[in-house]
Amino acid sequence: MAIRLSEEVTAHIEKHVHNYTNTPALFIEVNHAAIQSGVLDPTDHPKMTRYFWEQTQVSEAVPYVYYGNKQGDFIGVWKQSDELTTSRIRDTSTAPNREVHKLNDQGQPVQLLTTTAYDPRTRPWYQVAIAAGKAIWSPIYVFAGPPSLGITCTIPIYDASNSLMGVLGADITLTKLSEFLKQIEISDSGQVFIIERSGDIVASSYHEKPFILTETGEERLAALDSQNYLIREATQQVLQRFKSFEAIATPQRFSIRVEGQRQFIEVTPLNSQAGIDWLMLVVIPEADFTKYIRANNRMTLLLCLAAMITATSLGVVTSQWMAGPMRRLSLASKSLADQMTSTEFINDQRPQKVEGSYIRELGTLATAFNQMAMYLNLAFGNLAQMNAELEQRVIERTQAMEKANQQLERFIRLDDLTQIANRRRFTEYLEATWRLQLRSQKPLSLILCDVDYFKAYNDTYGHLAGDNCLQQIAQALITVTHRSADLVARYGGEEFTVVLPQTDLAGAQKVAEKLRQQVKELKIPHQTSEIADVITVSVGVSCCLVSQLFSIKLLLEKTDQALYEAKAKGRDRVVARSLC
Template identity: 35%
Template structure:
């Protein structure tokens, strides 16, 4: 569709005028509306404060009267059993405090005296004591407080059975009773009750002062709340206390007086407001702070102001102001109509001006259009005139100059495009070469470094056990620590490379969660103690016993985060907390198909981070903190942790304050498992269910109940007889009465640690019983101390339960019984090799020297298909011996078999 130039010139002009005028009018309306809204909000706030102050004044007087009377009794100025003297005293107080409707006193001796104010402002006396056999008599008092006429010789009366008396006794302090209908005047009332005690703390009686709540309603009714606005006070239970209307606040239902709920009020504004508050908050108890709301009732917008009111006597009310918006917006709407009329007038004027202007400028524009069409067809020899308008003359000159320049530009453009394309191709080749060089460098360097490091670590452990190299043990330990450190650096780089190449995978297994967490905490605690700080562990009692997740990667994340927290904390503490945040209602017994949501939190009081540092901590090779602290790592830990947590379906989050500390946390949804014991006892021949021979006795010595329980849950079903001890002293006491065939002991324990326990055991109990030591500290010096004390084997914490079963079989010379026996491998039954495509991962890990990755892939393949377990076991044996050539030969043999 084509549009004429004149139309194009007129329509935008008119649209601009209409938009500007309309926008101005709309902004004027909005600003006026906001100004009125702000003013209304300020008026509401001021009015609510006035109501609160007046209510406080009314409610303060009964409490003050009770306090005055209690002080007079305490100081001995009044005798609560001297009823004749109390009568004129209460009469004088009633004349002084006009807002109080009743002052009374009941005693533990059943005496009662009270002075009340009637509707005609006259005062009456109610008394019950032994003088009138405890009947409640009502007397009319004159202006001097003297008895004039017996109005009502009432029934027998016991104040101790009354609600106001029992409320004060139960509270033991000044308190308000529940609101009740005051039947004499058909109004609501409330009593301030205060107990009185003697010097020995014995209850003497209860002082009471009544307040008619209609006084508060009268005050609310006297206020100007807009034109049609209302105010009311409501209890948290929903019952009305006072309103600005004349509505009676209690009803007669089946002969009983029941108070009126806000949602049942006959006043539509109060009723709908109460209903809206209940719908929004669910319960009046959820309103805890001053709030301003906008609600809509039957198409009308209402402005609400809510102010909670509480006092020392236990009152908890809500003061509510509600004003229809129309009370404030009437003038704004009138201004809006005026603005619309002005907009229409401006639009008409703009239309006339647009038509005239379009005629004046259309001709030069049309000439420029004709010349432009000629240029677009290749005719660059164009020359136009600009007419009488100076701007069009300038435009014509520029147009003519542009036409002369286009020839040169089009001639040079093709040549520049060709040159740029050549440069981009060359740059791409350089980038590809650099990327290939980086990959080859990482692969070659990893292979060159890992091979000697594996040898160093292997021979370091061998030398550590040699008896004739004791004077070299310190050097051996240094070699092992340095090699371990370098190996960790290489593993970090390889993990990052796997993540970036999307080759890292998670291998979830079933494992015991509490034992896993305690093991992680014990490992971190050793470093924390070395640093001189405290590590606190807090594990929620609702945690499941076992979960299905990647134990290795989860431990890697937690130890890295704990290590960072300890490293950057010089003074204070580190808190390690794990809690179950949901799904408790759906799965309270942790059924096998349940999913638990766990939140892991590590918090420290260390150096903290600035907002700028927080934006960089997850970048590779980026480190924050002091230079000395940075040198302790590669700067890849948090990057790897974040990626692993993301692979687990969560997000690693952090908040920190410079100089105060940091907090890292993430939340995981993990399946709950009850089959972790089956996984631990599963091997190539099937699941271990027992052993041959006589029943063996095993003593477990560990101060952590979870550690003892997890070992017990594995060994007891296999037929072992188990005894437990919490420390070395208790362990020796058990051995004095019970002969164990094997002992599993922790190292760090209270009263007597593992080293002392083993030395005492070897001296006083047995030199031959096998002892397996377990410790979170895995340094060579700690292992050396364990072997020197008399241990036969050493296990790292968290415990590798499969390795534990292997040690038990070795030391007790057991023959396991399996649920399903496998056929032994013979020459007639060769190894079953996987297809070539499944061997690529082994070639890749071997090429870069990643023995750990090769072992992980072998275990995963064996778990997926039991036919390949013999092949996988052979791979694991060769990797444990660092026999890379043997691994390569086995892989080549598998490939050749697949080809055949």
């Protein structure tokens, strides 16, 4: 039973830690999508400051959100405490310095606090994001101000031409992560701590910091040097069993004895997010579980002994003429005990009532017994009602959280203008389809289409008309594809793409030609087009048998070449090229 309880506690803690570290990643994804869709302009510093300020008020897991671009500009908001939130800005007017302003409860700057030299391009969070080219957690490093150890969830932002614009980031200090672990209910003396593969502590529930203060700042604390004996012994046992932390790839459970006491240890890799490769160790003494079990057993035994002694004493002292009232009292006691071990109290069933007796003492005892049974029935009923209300609140909060997550996922993967799949969703789906067809080696076709002379259209009719044109084209493409496995997505700007799983080149050409005709039949006027008086599209098609001989990159390049050839041959046409 103690082992099962230990596993349940560990699973609960792992879920809490995952949710805590996943929150900054979700915020960064939302900010990335807002900038990519044009909702948020990174050059508008007042709007960015307000936007980041609102985010820091939402969750304690995201106290610091910021953005730095390749020109060295920087904008960030840090909620340092409930009483102090600051903005940090570096632009052409402050360079090479960064100004720190105090913000009021409306997110407006009210006081300049400090001015220090700062260049975001030299910081580890900026450099690791550029090197990875995708969302990633930085290694643990010393923050600029104030100097403290922490990690950053980052993501680079690129414009339509795939040129770097800047990097978004959200910080978590090791101290904050440790404070979060301290809030999780483990057991009376159990400990949970997170370490890197090197053995250095990332965070722990013990009341010590995951670093050592030196004259030069904060230095990492090794788990083997912890002040807590459970953390030291658990770390030593893991090293002895697996030789190195690098060898642990799956959750491991075992028990050890420390100072004569049995300790349950569970080691769980935390590597579900890019850049994070940690180990979470949960150490729970067996005594934390068994003492409650033993206490309940002792109390039950004492109650049984007390009831037996009382019944025996009354039976010896009283005479046979008391047998009737005593029998009724005994039956009522048994009924009350049975109800307390069943669901009758919870179902609000009234306990059996003891009738009064002509013997004054027994009458008094019967009255007290009836009152006790009534109070117990009322108490259990209230407890059941409170439990039901609490369960309902949990269900409602869970449903609200799931709904919010679904809306967030939809926002991240849907193009804001055309309401079809965006570039991110297209990339994920193409990679998943490639992996799925890799075993069967069936054909996979890809279509790229580009609106002809669309810039001229925007210059002539305006950007609102251009947006409406793209929306009509997107809906036209959807009507051409009929299979649930086909995906229509906005590739970027005026370019669209269609993924056709298990479709050969001939089949893809037919779909592409229908697509071209469908757009032309929209008859959207285009006076400045050099080939027609309505909107047209040029289409490139490519196909390959999914295998190790080819790659998604080759398929995209071949499709792009076909599109380029379609434009070169006069536009408003379909050109197909096969990799097979």
